[in-house]
Amino acid sequence: MQKSSAKKKARKAAAQKQQPGMEYLMEPKPEFASLKYKPAGKLSGKTAIITGGDSGIGRAVAVAFAREGCNVAIIYLNETRDAEFTRKAIEEINGKCILLKGDISSEKFCAKAVNACVKKFGSLEVVVNNAAVQYPREDITQITSRQLEKTFRINLFSQFYMVKAALKHLKEGSTIINTTSVTAYRGSGHLIDYSATKGAIVSFTRSLSAGLVKRGIRVNGVAPGPIWTPLIPATFPPKDVATFGTDVPLGRAGQPEETAPCYVFLASDDSSYMTGQILHPNGGEIVNG
Template sequence: MDDHPQTRHATPPLPEQQQDMPGYTGAMDPRPDHGERSYRGSGRLTDRVALITGADSGIGRAVAIAFAREGADVVISYLEEDEDARETARWVEEAGRKAILAPGDIGDERFARSLVDRTMKECGRLDILVNNAAHQATFEKLEDISSQEWDLTFRTNVHAMFYLCQEAVKHMKPGASIINTSSINATSPSPTLLAYATTKGAIANFTAGLAGLVADQGIRVNAVAPGPIWTPLIPATMPVEKVKSFGENTPLKRPGQPAELAATYVLLASDQSSYTTGALYEVTGGRPML
């Protein structure tokens, strides 16, 4: 593998492609790298239990694979992408860990809270919560964003995070970790992703506030802010021309691969970051978060 960070993975122009939402891994060209062949664990999460939303593909799949290879069982929460989710489960099980498939809409409060209950019933504990699932859509004009679209984006990206965190902290023990996926859009918003970017700013703020609120319980709360990452969300929600040039506006001149974020989530989940809470970790290919 090429060691130069600018040429380590595929660079723009990327092949022309577009998918219907929510997007599927198998139709992507090139196929994303989730660390299937590269991630090596070292026992940093041995016998812990992680609930990961949006774990069927993209960043969520990369995190699930890494967590499993570090010794954790994984509850794979996803909307309806059964084929992608089964592939994630296969990699978790190949690592010798339990994989629980949990399809459903986390924007529905009852379902979101039931995910925590199911995790406790089937695994007996919850050590790591990763709020990663997200909805985004591109709009060129403010008037094109319907109230239904605005509500869907907030229910998926913000409300679900609140429901899951509120339920999870009832069961988490000292040393537990909550990791939320924010975005470079939290501080450098793309105008055509207005609803999505607004939620990502809210996630960063929520993370900082919650970290202070649950510190006495021994629970750490942090967030990761990815830049342009090559996931099914991209060809499913962006115009063809933007997909072709995706990531070229970074100093590394390419999109990041999901595998390139996994180690950050592992660090934040592990005891090696025991003094880290309320932080926002930037993984942006060198683009500054202003």
């Protein structure tokens, strides 16, 4: 397991040219598996499928789930090296993991991925819709129709596709966890389309929870604040990367490992009286809703 180091307020990191970004190129490396975390078998016997599970928050969630006894299927786009690293980290703790490469903006692929997961592990109890893209722009006039559609297809449409494909396998007691963002609540002038998708995910989560409550399937979300993931150097200029996250009350960016317990809680029976809710690991920002 990776040992947690002291959290720093600023960092130097070379910009990356392609999303969603490569974790192995980042410096410092994101911290994804805290040695302070004590697993308790909370997900034993369950299987989870995680979009964007190769790196960043997704990697931290995948490893935390495996530490809790969960089988994990990781969906990734083109970050093969990161995905293999995550699988190795899971196998080193005697966890089981499969990698599913493909584009989640394709409904056909999402159905194929879910079926592959169930074929491998025999069941599916947890769906984590985590993958996303963002394209910072100075103002709305710089957002093309093509960019708008791509952002919505990857960030929002994929969640519809994954849920629809998974529903025929999810039984009473299953859970769906959607990653939204603090920007859904406070907005972002440079991430208008991204923030719009994240706001839609909040509403999607609440509405879906109401629609599935009679089936005994709980639906919740997590709205992270500034977390040090590959998406940051892949989308922001170096000057912004260097001070990323320093404007929140805690004065620093969060680490992926600091968000993972939220997902474990929502996936486990510990959150049995929660549905339609959003958790906020965001460094102390006060948000409404």
